[in-house]
Amino acid sequence: MTVIPETPLRERRDIQRPNEVGITTTRADGVPKVKGEFEYASDMRMDGMLHGATLRSPHPRADIWSIDIGPALAIPGVHAVMTHDDVPGRKVYGMEVADQPVLAINHVRYQGEPVAIVAADHPETARRAADAIVVEYQVLEPLTDAEAAMAPGAPELHPQTPDTPRLHGEGNVLRHVRIRRGDPEPTADVVVTGAYEVGMQDQAFLGPESGLAVPDGEGGVDLYIATQWLHVDQDQVAASLGLAPEKVRLTLGGVGGAFGGREDLSMQIHACMLALHTRRPVRMAYNREESFYGHVHRHPCTMRYEHGATRDGRLVFVRARIVLDGGAYASSSTAVCANAACFACGPYQLDHASIDSYVVYTNNPPCGAMRGFGAVQVAFAHEAQMDRLAAALDMDPVDLRILNAMGPDSRMPTGQRVGEPAPVAELLERVRAMPMPPVEESDPPALPGGVANATHGEGVRRGVGYGVGIKNIGFSEGFDDFSTARVRLSVEGGEPLVEVHTAAAEVGQGIVTVQAQIARTELGVERVAVLDADTRVGSAGSTSASRQTYVTGGAVKAACEAVRARLQALAAERGVTDDPTAVLEEGEAIEETVEWRHRPTHSLDEDGQGDAHVQYAFSVHRAVVDVDTELGLVRVVELATAQEVGRAMNPQALEGQIEGGSAQGLGLALLEEIQIVDGKVLNASFTDYLLPTILDMPPMRIEVLEHADPEAPYGLKGVGEPPNISTPPAIAAALRAATGRELPRIPVRPEHLVGLDPEEAFMTRYGALFEHSPWVARAAWARGPFTGIDDLHAALVAVVREAPRARQLALIRAHPELAGHAAQAGELTDASASEQASAGLDRLTAQELERWRALNRAYRERFDFPLIVCVREHTKASIMGWGEERLGHAVEEEIAVALDEIAKIARLRLEELDT
Numbered sequence: 001m002t003v004i005p006e007t008p009l010r011e012r013r014d015i016q017r018p019n020e021v022g023i024t025t026t027r028a029d030g031v032p033k034v035k036g037e038f039e040y041a042s043d044m045r046m047d048g049m050l051h052g053a054t055l056r057s058p059h060p061r062a063d064i065w066s067i068d069i070g071p072a073l074a075i076p077g078v079h080a081v082m083t084h085d086d087v088p089g090r091k092v093y094g095m096e097v098a099d100q101p102v103l104a105i106n107h108v109r110y111q112g113e114p115v116a117i118v119a120a121d122h123p124e125t126a127r128r129a130a131d132a133i134v135v136e137y138q139v140l141e142p143l144t145d146a147e148a149a150m151a152p153g154a155p156e157l158h159p160q161t162p163d164t165p166r167l168h169g170e171g172n173v174l175r176h177v178r179i180r181r182g183d184p185e186p187t188a189d190v191v192v193t194g195a196y197e198v199g200m201q202d203q204a205f206l207g208p209e210s211g212l213a214v215p216d217g218e219g220g221v222d223l224y225i226a227t228q229w230l231h232v233d234q235d236q237v238a239a240s241l242g243l244a245p246e247k248v249r250l251t252l253g254g255v256g257g258a259f260g261g262r263e264d265l266s267m268q269i270h271a272c273m274l275a276l277h278t279r280r281p282v283r284m285a286y287n288r289e290e291s292f293y294g295h296v297h298r299h300p301c302t303m304r305y306e307h308g309a310t311r312d313g314r315l316v317f318v319r320a321r322i323v324l325d326g327g328a329y330a331s332s333s334t335a336v337c338a339n340a341a342c343f344a345c346g347p348y349q350l351d352h353a354s355i356d357s358y359v360v361y362t363n364n365p366p367c368g369a370m371r372g373f374g375a376v377q378v379a380f381a382h383e384a385q386m387d388r389l390a391a392a393l394d395m396d397p398v399d400l401r402i403l404n405a406m407g408p409d410s411r412m413p414t415g416q417r418v419g420e421p422a423p424v425a426e427l428l429e430r431v432r433a434m435p436m437p438p439v440e441e442s443d444p445p446a447l448p449g450g451v452a453n454a455t456h457g458e459g460v461r462r463g464v465g466y467g468v469g470i471k472n473i474g475f476s477e478g479f480d481d482f483s484t485a486r487v488r489l490s491v492e493g494g495e496p497l498v499e500v501h502t503a504a505a506e507v508g509q510g511i512v513t514v515q516a517q518i519a520r521t522e523l524g525v526e527r528v529a530v531l532d533a534d535t536r537v538g539s540a541g542s543t544s545a546s547r548q549t550y551v552t553g554g555a556v557k558a559a560c561e562a563v564r565a566r567l568q569a570l571a572a573e574r575g576v577t578d579d580p581t582a583v584l585e586e587g588e589a590i591e592e593t594v595e596w597r598h599r600p601t602h603s604l605d606e607d608g609q610g611d612a613h614v615q616y617a618f619s620v621h622r623a624v625v626d627v628d629t630e631l632g633l634v635r636v637v638e639l640a641t642a643q644e645v646g647r648a649m650n651p652q653a654l655e656g657q658i659e660g661g662s663a664q665g666l667g668l669a670l671l672e673e674i675q676i677v678d679g680k681v682l683n684a685s686f687t688d689y690l691l692p693t694i695l696d697m698p699p700m701r702i703e704v705l706e707h708a709d710p711e712a713p714y715g716l717k718g719v720g721e722p723p724n725i726s727t728p729p730a731i732a733a734a735l736r737a738a739t740g741r742e743l744p745r746i747p748v749r750p751e752h753l754v755g756l757d758p759e760e761a762f763m764t765r766y767g768a769l770f771e772h773s774p775w776v777a778r779a780a781w782a783r784g785p786f787t788g789i790d791d792l793h794a795a796l797v798a799v800v801r802e803a804p805r806a807r808q809l810a811l812i813r814a815h816p817e818l819a820g821h822a823a824q825a826g827e828l829t830d831a832s833a834s835e836q837a838s839a840g841l842d843r844l845t846a847q848e849l850e851r852w853r854a855l856n857r858a859y860r861e862r863f864d865f866p867l868i869v870c871v872r873e874h875t876k877a878s879i880m881g882w883g884e885e886r887l888g889h890a891v892e893e894e895i896a897v898a899l900d901e902i903a904k905i906a907r908l909r910l911e912e913l914d915t
Contacts, residue, residue, distance in 0.1 A: 015529045018516040021714055024652040027513045041226035041253025042210035042285045050079055052267065052274050052284035053126035055116040055133050056293055057108035060142040060363040060679025064106050067116060068134040077121040078129045079278045086273065089242030093265055095232060097167045097330035099158060102240050102269050109157060109328035110365050111680050112293025119274040119282050142363035142679035146325040149360045151804025157361045172361040174326055175334040177341035179413050179608030182352030188308025188316040191827040192388040195774055196381040197745040199673035201298040203370055204691055207256015209266040209294050210285035213275035220247035221272045226255040228262045230503045231539035240269045252533040258507035260369030261295040263544055264331050292684035296331045296368030297674055299324040301377035304772060307385045313395050315404045317352035318345045322378060324359040331368030333359040338477060339374030341608060345413050346382035347424045347470040347618055348404040353413035355608065363679045369544055371664060371724045375471045380746055383467045383729035398432050398466055415609040418616055421707030424468065427620040427642045434701050437624055437638040448626050448633035450695060459630035465733025467621045469725030472613040473718035474547040474598060482597040484538030485555035489523060489563050489580055490589035496580035498523055501531040504540040504552040509720055510653040511548045515556050517650060522560035525580065538595060546617065546718025549649060554713040555596035562592035599711060615709060619643040619722035621730035627738040632750025634670060636731060640701040646709045646717035658702055658723045665727025667692045673747050769796065769906050771829065772814040776800060793910055797903045809865060812898050817866045818879065819844055819852040831909055839871040839879060855883050862887055863894050870904035
């Protein structure tokens, strides 16, 4: 006979005595966490429970020919081994696109994809059993480059099959967000361009994924889980179990950090499958290495930018192409793609924008939500561009930003009015006015390298840089963003007590404390108990997008107001004051449940226009760094920041959010990157994945602005993400100031700072040979070493010839028109300007110019790319005659001619460079 254990009852949280909103309140979980007494999800145990383990694919891309579970089942103590055949309901899941198998179905798309699950008496037995499962794979070539994945003819990673319908657009592009505002071909007095890259960052939460599934003996299951979104988990788990949602009850376990990495499912379905199959509680807990495979990461990103401005510094236009590597499955990539597009121009006013943001399937690990959600990547690029523009204009970088700073009546590139408050210029002024840190005089602990005594100041240079960030608060693009709160007022032991019940996930950010503060403020009751978050109350949405204080705070406030109204009505009815002890008798209670929404948002149209967001938050950072320019060592001396918060709900907790977000931004700027080669993770541990420690984190100056948002509860703004957005570009700018190097990629490594990286030295020398296409030189580097110019040129040309057609076309389109609008506006690269001048294209009569314009128009209409000619081998007349002749070519023939001409241009540039 199988004994079904009683579902454990979670005790109500301790009664708090919070302060009112706006006054620092000590968090109830603070002391237990410091003392090691807080119960995390991984600490949960039950008598008679089994332990779950997961078999994961060692290959990033492979077909599965067979799975033999017999050897695992033969191990004593093993109670269950399950594969995709055992999934009782829907076999796939996903927050936005249900494209991810619960357990791999005939194919794996990334290293670490779950293939089978095991339940056993002991965790080591479960792991041995998982290792004993025999899987026969046919290993396939992984597709790990996002640009290559976009190319026509690339293997489709999610093709439509009889069993799986197409859930996205054509090929491997999961989403393309296109924003067009203003003139499609604007001109400017000064133009700067740049190519940038951001590596894959991990959320690196300290508590790995864990949960406990308990069958109820009636076909249902209770799941205690560390997550960010209880109700979306419930819906997905229930669908895959083939159960009604009410049969799957979730309770939030103690969460050891999240930062977006717990928004997707990890072992939720697996634990419940094993528990229902064995009729025993099943605990699953990942170790650190498995955690790296068990959750999504920040999207790696490549970006190409062009900024144009007037001579006095006013921004005219921004053009940007953004490519995000979404990895093997969709997760929340479609929303990240939209955010990257919306915030690609930064918090600056401009009338003309042309943005293309893509997110692409590859065989790299899945990427999804992480603090900053698409705004982090583009902030690194748009802030580097503002510094480049300032240098080109000979302006102070802060003055340039202030001149172009958004205000409440500014329009986003999407056409949406920014709204109150938007004090971007004030934030910049306040940070600039903060005192600078003193220069340490050759004190080794205070120099780069610290107590390692690596330097006594020789070669140490100081740099200062600024970064500005903008981020939406809450869900966007028409998503029904709401939260539910149940508030109960009673009298216990002669004292009033307020109980607050929501499903808002406390992941360390302090939402439990804020809910208690709101109840104290609205009802005037000192004693408040915030009940455990679970699915017995309506959804609170995800703890993400810096939204919980806004949306769940709004729900708690509204529920308290409803309770207060009923209390006052009852007091009037009974002829007493509205003091709860006068109105209610022992055991009586007033309870209200409210579902609260902010104002609606709307989808973007085909040109990326629309009121997609509900609120915008802004932050500014100044970084001061010392760099040993001989050793590549860095010490961040100080971070200074100002942030618009609307209303500081819990001031001390707010400071903690700003400090923590800044630390995470410092990690991305200098240390943190998941190293992936051919789709395989090389550093899945905190030994090799480098995190900033207390020794890396500098002192901070923090200034908070409280300009109320008239539409938000208490005028507040979400505060968790903005510090993470403006820190990396500020640190990168400070490193550039100290070293004079371009540093177009983060995290910045020591070899980048001292020029010891031969690949980066090669890129510095040859990266600009092909117009706005450094990828050619990057790919050629791998074919070295080179014996001379002929050898190098042959490698460069071979890279172009072997590139996917989409990349070849992108290379052709990166070239300017001959005597076109870029030439007339002075926007050509130095090399192109010199070449066109050599053929006299800079000295055209009005009649000649009109003829060239007609040729360019006809050529673009015919081929959809510019006419490419190695002009140093021609005259004006011969170029014109040959161009008109080439209008008769077939498209494929003309592409071949254009690539030949590009090869000639590169050869001449190479000879000139190495002369």
